[in-house]
Amino acid sequence: MSVVGQSTKFSTVALPVLAWLVALVFFFPIFWMMLTSFKTDADAVKPEFLFIFKPTLENYINMTENYDYWRFAVNSVITTVFATAFSLFVGVSSAYAMAFNPGRHTKDILMWMLSTKMLPAAAVLYPMTFLTKSFLNLFDTHFLIILVLSLINLPIVIWMLFTYFKEIPKEIIEAGKMDGCSVWGEIKDIVLPLAWGGLASTALLCFIFCWNEAYWTVRLTTTDAATLSKLIEGNRAPEGLFFGRLSAVSTAAVGPIVVLGWFCQKQLVRGLTFGAVK
Amino acid sequence: MASVTLKEVKKSYGDISVIHDVDLIINDGEFVVFVGPSGCGKSTLLRMIAGLEDITGGDIDIANERVNDVAPSKRGVAMVFQTYALYPHMTVYNNMAFGLKQTKLPSWEIDSRVRAAAEVLHITEYLSRTPKALSGGQRQRVAIGRAIVREPEVFLFDEPLSNLDAALRVKTRLEIARLHQRLGTTMIYVTHDQVEAMTLADKIVVLRDGRIEQVGSPIELYEHPRNTFVAQFIGSPKMNFLDHSDLSPAAAKALKIDPKAGIVGIRPEHLQSTTVAKALISASLELVENLGEYALVHMVTEVGRELIVKMERPPKAVAGDLIHLTADAGTIHCFNSETGLRKQPTSRKNSKK
Known part of the structure; x- marks a missing residue:
């Protein structure tokens, strides 16, 4: 850190102010949304009521009583948790194989996996809908959503884990082999403890992506497996734009993930610094 | 075990x-x-x-x-x-x-x-x-x-x-x-x-x-x-290699060095200074590294070949002075110049290939 020591006014005053400004700009829409969620629909569209208004819980009560918020929330939790767990399970196995026993085509496989992320989702909308609805009969099931969320996130999960695993010196794995570790033992006792920070950040990121996914969860569900994304979407369409209600639904949808991120922040930073192998 | x-x-x-x-x-x-x-x-x-x-x-x-x-x-x-x-x-x-x-x-x-x-x-x-x-x-x-x-x-x-x-x-x-x-x-x-x-x-x-x-x-x-290869790899400093033609013919004959040996190897610790008459080879002093316990003397022969000699005491000579060197017959190694193989028989059958 070459900046340390030269405590100029710029670094002590201007930089933090700048950082706060940037953070505020990013946070403002969310803040606005949270404020709006406590306004009546009538107040919500009036700019003069931006900060001064009569707060109400009406939107939240309405949301839980009339719109079945909890069912959507439970669906979100189920699909996100299982999709994250499944992605990590497949991801850890694949990343282990590719990081420690690379073959001639490992690089190609990694590139190919990344390339699947370049495919526009809309391009496969019709085959996906047709296949799941008429052919596999999986439309609007938890299984389908878990599968789709896992498949969407696997390339990123594998890439991230692969990079973290790569940082573990090969000799440590070899020492494990000399010590008589099985493959599962190597993963459990050596690789995962050493890549713990990486694993945590990968899991969190995967969880966030799964929770926020909207394109497929909206299109491949109706009621049974519908997640919070679908709830937001549903509140937009049928009765026009009721900003107060929409804001309440949105706040309730992003709330859990923001809180989770907030709590894991410490763990993430810890993991990233303690995860250093050397 | x-x-x-x-x-x-x-x-x-x-x-x-x-x-x-x-x-x-x-x-x-x-x-x-x-x-x-x-x-x-x-x-x-x-x-x-x-x-x-x-x-x-x-x-x-x-x-x-x-x-x-x-x-x-x-x-x-x-x-x-x-x-x-x-x-x-x-x-x-x-x-x-x-x-x-x-x-x-x-x-x-x-x-x-x-x-x-x-x-x-x-x-x-x-x-x-x-x-x-x-x-x-x-x-x-x-x-x-x-x-x-x-x-x-x-x-x-x-x-x-x-x-x-x-x-x-x-x-x-x-x-x-x-x-x-x-x-x-x-x-x-x-x-x-x-x-x-x-x-x-x-x-x-x-x-x-x-x-x-x-x-x-x-x-x-x-x-x-x-x-x-082995001769150079084992021993520190490395063995000096000389061409047979670099040597004084009379001294080489006296030390019974195989005239057919293209390469003659002598370890730095086996070279010793001697008189002009007995010199196997002469070289001019270039540099002395004095390590207290012994000195490593770097020299260059007339044809530009570099030599290292390990001496108990640094020589009383300055850079450019000619120093005459010889070695005991038993410490001189002869190698074929084409194959690099040793001319004298190895003491025991110790090599597998």
């Missing part, structure tokens, strides 16, 4: 062959050092014995059992890695106990073995620390301890001292020698440092480009190198 036998062992990566038909017998309890320049295949050969590299061809036997397809942990070998390869997330105790836990030994037995090894290596007080809190030398001891507790039949060392500073290297080298003396276990040790090879080995295996150049005791290799 066990012997290790390599029969026509080969290794190739695709079309690139790195080990060519290596035959070698390592006797029970022997301390064998693989030595050679980097890229000569010495580490690969060790890793093949350990089971960390597949064998492309040939057989490796440990304790008279073919181990080509046996898992590393089932070969009765333990390895000390160059980078120590300790488990960073485990305490020193657990680092040493980890392998034993895999074998499902009772915990009291694990505990007693770990404590005994820690005692020997003077690391008892660090048992509850993690490797991060240890110095390089201490980490090295833990790595050795991890090998000892497994009570292997063969110890494998892959350049274990190269990450240590010079003083610690000498100390640890001595400790490894003591360890061998005490345990009497077969040890295979890889290094590129010929001093380590000379001081530790019962038997040195000199490798070049995946082939064995010579196998023999340190003194055999020193006194009777099979070719110019």
Whole structure:
């Protein structure tokens, strides 16, 4: 850190102010949304009521009583948790194989996996809908959503884990082999403890992506497996734009993930610094 | 304890062959050092014995059992890695106990073995620390301890001292020698440092480009190198090579140097100054490195060949002065200039190839 020591006014005053400004700009829409969620629909569209208004819980009560918020929330939790767990399970196995026993085509496989992320989702909308609805009969099931969320996130999960695993010196794995570790033992006792920070950040990121996914969860569900994304979407369409209600639904949808991120922040930073192998 | 036998062992990566038909017998309890320049295949050969590299061809036997397809942990070998390869997330105790836990030994037995090894290596007080809190030398001891507790039949060392500073290297080298003396276990040790090879080995295996150049005791290799490569590799400073035509014909005849030998090798410690009449070769002084105990005198012959002479005292001469040199007949090595092979017979049949 070459900046340390030269405590100029710029670094002590201007930089933090700048950082706060940037953070505020990013946070403002969310803040606005949270404020709006406590306004009546009538107040919500009036700019003069931006900060001064009569707060109400009406939107939240309405949301839980009339719109079945909890069912959507439970669906979100189920699909996100299982999709994250499944992605990590497949991801850890694949990343282990590719990081420690690379073959001639490992690089190609990694590139190919990344390339699947370049495919526009809309391009496969019709085959996906047709296949799941008429052919596999999986439309609007938890299984389908878990599968789709896992498949969407696997390339990123594998890439991230692969990079973290790569940082573990090969000799440590070899020492494990000399010590008589099985493959599962190597993963459990050596690789995962050493890549713990990486694993945590990968899991969190995967969880966030799964929770926020909207394109497929909206299109491949109706009621049974519908997640919070679908709830937001549903509140937009049928009765026009009721900003107060929409804001309440949105706040309730992003709330859990923001809180989770907030709590894991410490763990993430810890993991990233303690995860250093050397 | 066990012997290790390599029969026509080969290794190739695709079309690139790195080990060519290596035959070698390592006797029970022997301390064998693989030595050679980097890229000569010495580490690969060790890793093949350990089971960390597949064998492309040939057989490796440990304790008279073919181990080509046996898992590393089932070969009765333990390895000390160059980078120590300790488990960073485990305490020193657990680092040493980890392998034993895999074998499902009772915990009291694990505990007693770990404590005994820690005692020997003077690391008892660090048992509850993690490797991060240890110095390089201490980490090295833990790595050795991890090998000892497994009570292997063969110890494998892959350049274990190269990450240590010079003083610690000498100390640890001595400790490894003591360890061998005490345990009497077969040890295979890889290094590129010929001093380590000379001081530790019962038997040195000199490798070049995946082939064995010579196998023999340190003194055999020193006194009777099979070719110019071994001659230059063993001994420090390196052996001086002269062309037969550089020598004074009369002196060469008097010392019975084979007139057909194209290359004449004389070690720096065997050259001594003499009178003009007896000079085998004369060279002008270039530089003196005085190390107190002895001096390394760098000289250049008339035809521009560089010579190093190890002298007890620096010569009373200044740069540019001509110094006349000779050597005892018994210390002069003659090599064929085309093949680089030794002209005189080697003392024993010690070379496998």
